[in-house]
Amino acid sequence: MSSKSDAKQEREIKIVGFLCNWCSYGGADTAGVCRFRQPTDLRIIRIPCTGRIDPLMIVKSLIQGADGVLVSGCHPNDCHYAVGNFYARRRMEVLKRFLPYMGFQSDRFRYTWVSASEGQIWQQVVTDFSETIHRLGPNPGLHQTVDSAPAVSWF
Amino acid sequence: MRIGVFICQCGTNIAGTVDTRAVAKKAMEFPDVVFAVDYMYTCSEPGQKEIQDAISSHRLQGVVVAACSPRMHEPTFRRAVKKAGINPYMFEQANIREHCSWIGTDREANTRKAIDMVRMSVEKLRRNQALFSTQVAVNKRVLVIGGGVAGIQAALDCSDGGLEVVMVEREPSIGGKMAKLDKTFPTIDCSSCILGPKMVDVAQKENIRLYAYSEVEAISGYIGNFKVDIRKKATYVDWNACTGCGECTQKCPSKKAFDHFNEGLGATTAINIPFPQAIPKKARIDSDYCRYLTGGKCRVCEKICPVKAIRFDMKDEIVTEEVGAIIVASGYDLFDARVYGEYGGGRYPDVISAMQYERILSASGPYGGHIRRPSDGREPKEIVFISCVGSRDISVDRPYCSGICCMYIAKQAIMTRDHIPDSNCYVSYMDIRAPGKGYDEFIRRAQEEYGVKYIRGRVGRIYPRGDRLVVQGADTLLGVQVEIEADLVVLATGVECSAGARPLAEKLRISYDQHGFYMESHPKLRPVETNTAGVFLAGVCQGPKDIPASVGQGSAAASKVQALFSRDTIETDPQVAHVNENMCIGCGKCEQVCPFGAIRMKTLRDGSRKSEVLETVCQGCGLCNATCPNKAIQLRHSTDDQILAEINTLFD
Numbered sequence: 001m002s003s004k005s006d007a008k009q010e011r012e013i014k015i016v017g018f019l020c021n022w023c024s025y026g027g028a029d030t031a032g033v034c035r036f037r038q039p040t041d042l043r044i045i046r047i048p049c050t051g052r053i054d055p056l057m058i059v060k061s062l063i064q065g066a067d068g069v070l071v072s073g074c075h076p077n078d079c080h081y082a083v084g085n086f087y088a089r090r091r092m093e094v095l096k097r098f099l100p101y102m103g104f105q106s107d108r109f110r111y112t113w114v115s116a117s118e119g120q121i122w123q124q125v126v127t128d129f130s131e132t133i134h135r136l137g138p139n140p141g142l143h144q145t146v147d148s149a150p151a152v153s154w155f
Numbered sequence: 156m157r158i159g160v161f162i163c164q165c166g167t168n169i170a171g172t173v174d175t176r177a178v179a180k181k182a183m184e185f186p187d188v189v190f191a192v193d194y195m196y197t198c199s200e201p202g203q204k205e206i207q208d209a210i211s212s213h214r215l216q217g218v219v220v221a222a223c224s225p226r227m228h229e230p231t232f233r234r235a236v237k238k239a240g241i242n243p244y245m246f247e248q249a250n251i252r253e254h255c256s257w258i259g260t261d262r263e264a265n266t267r268k269a270i271d272m273v274r275m276s277v278e279k280l281r282r283n284q285a286l287f288s289t290q291v292a293v294n295k296r297v298l299v300i301g302g303g304v305a306g307i308q309a310a311l312d313c314s315d316g317g318l319e320v321v322m323v324e325r326e327p328s329i330g331g332k333m334a335k336l337d338k339t340f341p342t343i344d345c346s347s348c349i350l351g352p353k354m355v356d357v358a359q360k361e362n363i364r365l366y367a368y369s370e371v372e373a374i375s376g377y378i379g380n381f382k383v384d385i386r387k388k389a390t391y392v393d394w395n396a397c398t399g400c401g402e403c404t405q406k407c408p409s410k411k412a413f414d415h416f417n418e419g420l421g422a423t424t425a426i427n428i429p430f431p432q433a434i435p436k437k438a439r440i441d442s443d444y445c446r447y448l449t450g451g452k453c454r455v456c457e458k459i460c461p462v463k464a465i466r467f468d469m470k471d472e473i474v475t476e477e478v479g480a481i482i483v484a485s486g487y488d489l490f491d492a493r494v495y496g497e498y499g500g501g502r503y504p505d506v507i508s509a510m511q512y513e514r515i516l517s518a519s520g521p522y523g524g525h526i527r528r529p530s531d532g533r534e535p536k537e538i539v540f541i542s543c544v545g546s547r548d549i550s551v552d553r554p555y556c557s558g559i560c561c562m563y564i565a566k567q568a569i570m571t572r573d574h575i576p577d578s579n580c581y582v583s584y585m586d587i588r589a590p591g592k593g594y595d596e597f598i599r600r601a602q603e604e605y606g607v608k609y610i611r612g613r614v615g616r617i618y619p620r621g622d623r624l625v626v627q628g629a630d631t632l633l634g635v636q637v638e639i640e641a642d643l644v645v646l647a648t649g650v651e652c653s654a655g656a657r658p659l660a661e662k663l664r665i666s667y668d669q670h671g672f673y674m675e676s677h678p679k680l681r682p683v684e685t686n687t688a689g690v691f692l693a694g695v696c697q698g699p700k701d702i703p704a705s706v707g708q709g710s711a712a713a714s715k716v717q718a719l720f721s722r723d724t725i726e727t728d729p730q731v732a733h734v735n736e737n738m739c740i741g742c743g744k745c746e747q748v749c750p751f752g753a754i755r756m757k758t759l760r761d762g763s764r765k766s767e768v769l770e771t772v773c774q775g776c777g778l779c780n781a782t783c784p785n786k787a788i789q790l791r792h793s794t795d796d797q798i799l800a801e802i803n804t805l806f807d
Contacts, residue, residue, distance in 0.1 A: 029224045060802055087778060
């Protein structure tokens with residue numbers, strides 16, 4: 001890990017955010033309206049629902065060179081489409097466990113639930129995740145080996 | 156494609172921390188972009204004109220506006236480009252204000268971010284398709300679920316507007332909770348005198364079809380065209396024949412049936428009419444208590460009925476109604492006071508709920524309007540009211556304020572002092588919440604004019620001493636312990652969601668909060684709409700409220716329905732899923748995953764199974780798109796290609 005931190009300021013960190021239109025995108029808007037300062041690494045893609053996200057989109061982002069991927073939707077039970085975020089939660093959980101096998105640190109991916117009124121929480125989420133990614137440094141890409149060996153206790 | 160990019164300065168809101176000129180300059184390098192400019196206020200009249208002029212002078216086919224949130228001005232700009240002759244869906248908006256200029260102070264980093272965001276929008280726009288709304292016909296009938304005061308108001312307003320109304324009520328009579336009340340605060344109006352005429356109106360209006368003692372079984376369809384299955388529960392009485400004369404209730408030998416209307420105080424007969432003003436005024440047999448239905452012998456009512464309306468072989472019946480909109484006014488339940496063991500509700504007969512006390516006060520109640528104790532029929536002299544029983548208490552998962560209890564306690568205390576002038580009334584309260592018109596004055600009247608003693612503090616324990624009840628609690632204003640020997644204790648039970656609220660929400664596909672109250676579309680600005688198009692809310696099913704607020708919401712929901720029905724057709728959102736039949740393998744996963752039943756399977760002439768999207772039902776969530784193994788089903792305007800293009804362009 002420490003060997004990477006030397007090179008970490010070489011290029012700008014970029015984080016891809018998938019935000020559902022109804023809750024988290026609105027939450028990010030609320031944070032903006034309230035002028036809650038946030039790091040500038042995040043690039044938000046607006047989607048109708050977290051249930052719209054194919055896990056492959058997250059993997060694709062990491063393959064392309066995203067340093068982190070953040071998914072955020074409505075709180076469970078508050079989904080605009082009733083159940084979309086339940087599907088999303090299952091997919092994200094499975095994906096999180098598989099990422100190390102694909103050669104990505106699972107810390108580079110995070111999912112969270114932020115409602116349209118939770119501007120302050122959104123600020124915390126973005127700030128915290130950005131800090132995590134800056135600590136990890138730039139995504140070394142698929143061809144680099146990941147030094148953190150995945151835990152396989154569930155087999 | 157020829158794309159124009161418009162960067163809004165939003166005064167200094169954006170230009171203050173983003174170099175809009177640089178963003179516009181950079182945008183000219185993006186593929187297909189033929190025109191880019193920054194402008195002071197793009198959403199203003201001249202700003203929109205600028206876009207429209209550019210569309211014609213540069214023959215633009217698509218427009219990107221980098222400005223505020225699309226949740227704010229997307230409809231504005233879509234209208235603007237439509238006026239200039241291009242499809243409103245050939246438009247994308249980059250949110251460089253809320254998501255960029257307002258949240259960072261580093262001008263360079265912000266500018267880089269804004270450039271990225273514009274680039275993403277351009278890449279998405281390059282893959283946009285022109286989309287066209289479809290028109291669906293509206294069935295101008297409305298279903299009202301629940302016949303309480305909110306539902307009654309909604310039904311009458313719709314009926315007055317000339318709409319056909321179908322009303323479904325779970326209980327044998329409409330009227331809801333309000334019909335049980337003796338008086339209403341703060342005017343001490345007789346509740347059934349003001350509600351009664353409205354109930355009669357519901358029965359007499361020719362364009363209202365009332366299904367009492369019925370429940371909604373299933374709902375399918377979509378805005379403008381819902382199909383509703385209604386279960387008419389067996390009453391064992393042919394209501395077309397029954398005249399409500401009440402002969403049967405006089406002669407019925409089973410006289411111990413639970414009296415739902417009187418909250419279990421006293422008993423009624425197995426065949427009964429719930430209360431004198433019931434609408435419809437028809438008899439019903441309670442199958443749990445009927446001697447014939449439980450024991451096989453009796454049939455007295457059958458012999459006595461002058462119109463031969465008794466049908467012991469009656470079964471539940473399902474009827475189907477077709478409607479274009481639904482108003483949900485399914486009401487609420489009252490908190491079960493037995494949860495608080497220390498109060499002894501349910502254990503001591505003289506610890507009663509406020510609704511039971513309301514029935515005792517009522518002239519049509521079990522004691523004919525004379526205040527008596529349920530245990531020995533004695534007139535109570537010392538009466539304690541305890542507020543917040545099941546309200547504002549996290550330990551019983553009721554953190555919210557029920558909003559009505561402070562007021563109805565004051566009313567009941569005033570009524571008590573009216574009935575028994577030498578009685579003493581005590582109210583144990585946490586805070587007094589009286590934020591309505593004339594409400595606080597009413598509380599003051601209770602205290603000052605009627606001498607009701609208000610004690611601020613919680614009651615810790617109630618236990619019997621002789622034939623009386625000792626109420627132990629605190630007076631937090633004086634800082635002392637209080638002990639009152641009471642004849643009667645009334646628990647101000649709070650409001651909770653109706654027991655059937657959650658299953659009904661599943662049928663309607665609307666969401667509810669953690670306490671089971673239905674979620675409105677927007678807590679401030681869309682208080683009677685739900686997120687399922689064509690379904691509206693009224694009354695306490697949406698959250699605790701008093702009668703005027705419920706009536707107001709009933710009227711509001713009715714006006715929403717009338718606005719919807721003022722058109723013959725409705726325009727649907729074209730951002731829906733679409734199946735590429737060549738790629739569909741007919742696995743049916745999309746059908747399973749769709750929360751709206753918007754996908755069905757069809758068989759082509761060659762026998763292959765394909766899925767098909769009902770465009771008017773689809774809400775555009777994209778669950779099917781993420782689930783489809785072949786990516787044959789794509790959510791228009793949010794296709795896989797578009798999302799991947801946005802990702803790719805970030806890392807070119």
